[in-house]
Amino acid sequence: MNHLATLEAEAIHIMREVVASAENPVMLYSVGKDSSVMLHLAKKAFFPGKIPFPLMHIDTMWKFSEMIQFRDKTAKDLDLDLIVHINPEGKKLGINPFIHGSSKHTNIMKTEGLKQAMDKYKFDVAFGGARRDEEKSRAKERIFSFRTSEHRWDPKNQRPELWNIFNSNINKGESIRVFPLSNWTELDIWQYIHLENIPIVPLYFSKERPIVDRDGTLILVDDDRLPLLNGEIPLLKSVRFRTLGCYPLSGAVESKANSLPEIIQEMLMTTTSERQDRIIDHDGNASMEKKKQEGYF
Amino acid sequence: MSHTSELISTDIDLYLKTHQEKSLLRFITCGSVDDGKSTLIGRMLYESHMLLDDQLSLLESDSKKLGTQGSEIDFALLVDGLAAEREQGITIDVAYRFFSTDKRKYIVADTPGHEEYTRNMATGASTADIAIILVDAQHGILTQTRRHSFITSMVGVKKVLLAVNKLDLVNYSEEVYDKIVKEYNKFASNALDIEEITPIPISALMGDNVVNKSTNTPWYKGQTIMQYLENVEISNKNLDKPFRxxxxxxxxxSSDFRGFSGLIASGSIRVGDKVKIIPGGQSSTIETIITGDREVIKASAGESITITLDDQIDVSRGDILVDKKNPCSEADQFQTRILWMHDDPMMPGRQYLFKSNTQSALLTLGKLKHRIDVNTLDNLPAKILEMNEIGICNISLDRQIAFDSYDNNQTMGGFILIDKFSNNTIGMGLIDFALRRSDNIHWQKMDISKESRAQQKLQIPKLIWFTGLSGSGKSSIANILEKKLHSLGKHTITLDGDNIRHGINRDLGFNEADRVENIRRVGEIAKLMLEGGLICIASFISPFESERHMARTLVSENEFIEVFVDTPLHVCEKRDVKGLYAKARSGEIPNFTGISSPFEEPLNPEIRIDTTVTSAEDAANQIIEYFSK
Structure with missing residues (x-):
């Protein structure tokens, strides 16, 4: 078996283990490339049956509009049970990354939103598309990652995870985050998308898009909510995105790559890592670990 | 991913094609604290150009702030990703890192060296193909080197790279290197089941013999670490084993499709092959095999598939489909090797949850044969296993399971132990062989049943279990209760803690292990009393939730009534009817519940009696009232 076949078999095994042991599982669907791979694997894991759990998107109201279109089309095409949750309090307060800052926005709309939705629907297991190669605290996380009833992660006290035997036992109110793509790298994800022809949001491919340059971060003018600074004029640039999230918090890269091999080529020759374009990771040292402890995915 | 391949810029499609065909090698780095495990991984990533600009600049700034290498780059900071690890400069949990060379793709688990975190080291080792064991040339083989080697070998890793590190600090001395290699080989040949040990002299910090051959060790003619990783043979032995x-x-x-999904543990299978379903032993034939979303005619170890059978046989999760000609056995009692992973020691007699591949059961720990001292490899007598200790122990399960010995088949013989209350994973175990005694003892079926015995007495058997501190008033209430029941014409028997310890349990002391056994026996005796149709009153301190729960599960669900005689410690101590608290306080009685041994309060007793406001008479009435509901 080559390494992709091994990773595929492992991810499918993990998903089936959850479905066999969880009472009410859900798949966190972020609309990004990793979610697309996870969804594809779920289709295979339960074929010829339907995917036996709902997908849930925690919408922050600031996602790229193309992501929302892609999400709704995917749900329709595949006849998915899709839940979209927006933190109602955040919505009422009009939480906005420009006014409240990236950290507060992410915390209220994403982390709090997710916790609300987990409690509301009483999900006991949630699949996430995180990979261990993304970030140092992720590299330490188990595949079945236990959360207290307050959704907290205790990195210093993780359950041992032996062989491929997963301890899925929990008490009422507790939950488990499960990461079937733990052992995939960014290259594996792209290569698998390429080999399996998995549909992804067009934002990953290069195209001329209206951009403003903020201290070297290229922000897409996705709608008229983006406040333009004095004298700032959006310019059309050939750009694409390496990671997708809230559009004001996701920097584009200038690129001509509009096929998968070109994207992969660019990725392999690049000198910075994919999360560098993600603004929240830079909020402070060990910021991801802190966010994860508080319940971030 | 290596960022050096020419093909990336010249022919990306060809690059992808070659990359796609790479095999996967999983390895761990282990060894004692400060032997340089994280540094080695950091160095490998750095030298194989796996670090990107932003990661490197972050590493440089982190090294200045938190590093232990002065103004030099501290590679350990690359893998020690948790805040607590960076602050303390130690590795707490396994970190997984990924890289690839022209031949292979690697997943490396960097495991912690501290004894305290051995469970995390075992987590990494359980999925590894090979192990790099590091030894600090200045200190030689340490206890942790032996412990990690032992665990590595125990979980079935057959190839070990012995990296003698920090050679720069011993002037690249061949003599020092030779001495360490000799000592390790001697230890390994006595203690370990490892097929191949490859020693390499290195300095992870300076990069000697990591990726490139070092000029500092002209006396060394062998491979570098990276060359070893690229060339070491890893055959998938599971492919040649019988199908499981x-x-x-x-x-x-839908009603016309019934498929059985799983990951093939070993061997291979074709459409039309005959299989057996274990436990049970029914036979069937493979009708279709599905991988992903298409039908195939053959599948092998490591693949996740879905199978349909050509008949309507009943198969469910936890069953194992096996090669009909080479089936596995089933049993419910085993000799096992256990590595204990929790602060609370392992107690023979106690019950835990058992989970292997997809099979779950309730496990009762039998006698501990001995524990193994990883340093001297001696078998030491032991009553319990403390955290990070390894022992040989018999287990019995509440159902038959399908198994092979761990040495023959890891998936079929490896299991974990889970705490029933906290749900923590508290141990790992390997099945050595089944104990045949259960085969020869058959359950004798009697014509007169428990129900008929009870009917004759016009009563329903019950087990009324009193728990509470010494002097809480259990025995007084039990005594009044039995008198009342007796006068109502009920047939009763009382088992009392002190009385039992004068007879059947006089061989037991008061340490935790003996207390567990004490309650186990009492539970079994009570069960016999209920079989006789009696109402059994048991009055025992029974301080641990685990054993009370075990007693509860021995009888039927509605038969157990737990009465918690809830008298505060200071009240019991003030009463001190038998003068025991005074003795315990003065240190004359060790392991005294409430003073020097814990009392775990029942979480959901059927009846709770607060003796500070309820008299023994009222308490007995309250129980009878509950009883006659």
Whole structure:
């Protein structure tokens, strides 16, 4: 078996283990490339049956509009049970990354939103598309990652995870985050998308898009909510995105790559890592670990 | 991914094609604290150009702030990703890192060296193909080197790279290197089941013999670490073993499809092959095999598949489909090797949850034969296993399971132990062989049943279990209760803690292990009393939730009434009817519940009696009232 076949078999095994042991599982669907791979694997894991759990998107109201279109089309095409949750309090307060800052926005709309939705629907297991190669605290996380009833992660006290035997036992109110793509790298994800022809949001491919340059971060003018600074004029640039999230918090890269091999080529020759374009990771040292402890995915 | 391949810029499609065909090698780095495990991984990533600009600049700034290498780059900071690790400069948990060379793709688990975190080291080792064991040339082989080697070998890793590190600090001395290699080989040949040990002299910090051959060790003619990783042979031995697939999940999208999904543990299977379903032993034939979303005619170890059978046989999660000609056995009692992973020691007699591949059961720990001192490899007598200790122990399960010995088949012989209350994973175990005694003792079926015995007495058997501190008033209430029941014409028997310890349990002391056994025996005796149709009153301190729960599960669900005689410690101590608290306080009685041994309060007793406001008479009435409901 080559390494992709091994990773595929492992991810499918993990998903089936959850479905066999969880009472009410859900798949966190972020609309990004990793979610697309996870969804594809779920289709295979339960074929010829339907995917036996709902997908849930925690919408922050600031996602790229193309992501929302892609999400709704995917749900329709595949006849998915899709839940979209927006933190109602955040919505009422009009939480906005420009006014409240990236950290507060992410915390209220994403982390709090997710916790609300987990409690509301009483999900006991949630699949996430995180990979261990993304970030140092992720590299330490188990595949079945236990959360207290307050959704907290205790990195210093993780359950041992032996062989491929997963301890899925929990008490009422507790939950488990499960990461079937733990052992995939960014290259594996792209290569698998390429080999399996998995549909992804067009934002990953290069195209001329209206951009403003903020201290070297290229922000897409996705709608008229983006406040333009004095004298700032959006310019059309050939750009694409390496990671997708809230559009004001996701920097584009200038690129001509509009096929998968070109994207992969660019990725392999690049000198910075994919999360560098993600603004929240830079909020402070060990910021991801802190966010994860508080319940971030 | 290596960022050096020419093909990336010249022919990306060809690059992808070659990359796609790479095999996967999983390895761990282990060894004692400060032997340089994280540094080695950091160095490998750095030298294989796996670090990107932003990661490197972050590493440089982190090294200045938190590093232990002065103004030099501290590679350990690359893998020690948790805040607590960076602050303390130690590795707490396994970190997984990924890289690839022209030949292979690697997943490396960097495991912690501290004894305290051995469970995390075992987590990394359980999925590794090979192990790099580091030894600090200045200190030689340490206890942790031996412990990690032992665990590595125990979980079935057959190839070890012995990296003698920090050679720069001993002037690249061949003599020092030779001495360490000799000592390790001697230890390994006595203690370990390892097929191949490859020693390499290195300095992870300076990069000697990591990726490139070092000029500092002209006397060394062998491979570098990276060359070893690229060339070491890893054959998938599971492919040649008999077919086994644990059924994970039954796929029933409609009434005309019934598939059994799982990951093939060993061997291979073709459409038309005959299989057996264990436990049970029924036979069937493979009708279709599905991988992903298409039908195939053959599948092998490591693949996740869905199988349909050509008949309507009953198969569910936890069953194993096996090669009909080479089936596995089933049993419910085993000799096992256990590595204990929790602060609370392992107690023979106590019950835990058992989970292997897809099979779950309730496990009762039998006698501990001995524990193994990883340093001297001596078998030491032991009553309990403390955290990070390894022992040989018999277990019995509440159901038959399909198994092979761990040495023959890891998936079929490896299991974990889970705490029933906290749900923590508290141990790992390997099945050595089944104990045949249960085969020869058959359950004798009697014509007169428990129900008929009870009917004759016009009563329903019950077990009324009193728990509470010494002097809480259990025996007084039990005594009044029995008198009342007796006068109502009920047939009763009382088992009392002190009385039992004068007879059947006089061989037991008061340490935790003996207390567990004490209650286990009492539970079994009470069960016999209920079989006789009696109402059994048991009055025992029974301080641990685990054993009370075990007693509860021995009888039927509605038969157990737990009465918690809730008298505060200071009240019991003030009463001190038998003068025991005074003795315990003065240190004359060790392991005294409430003073020097814990009392775990029942979480959901059927009846709770607060003796500070309820008299013994009222308490007995309250129980009878509950009883006659």
């Amino acid at each position: 697939i644990p059924v994970q999940w039954v796929n029933r999208p």
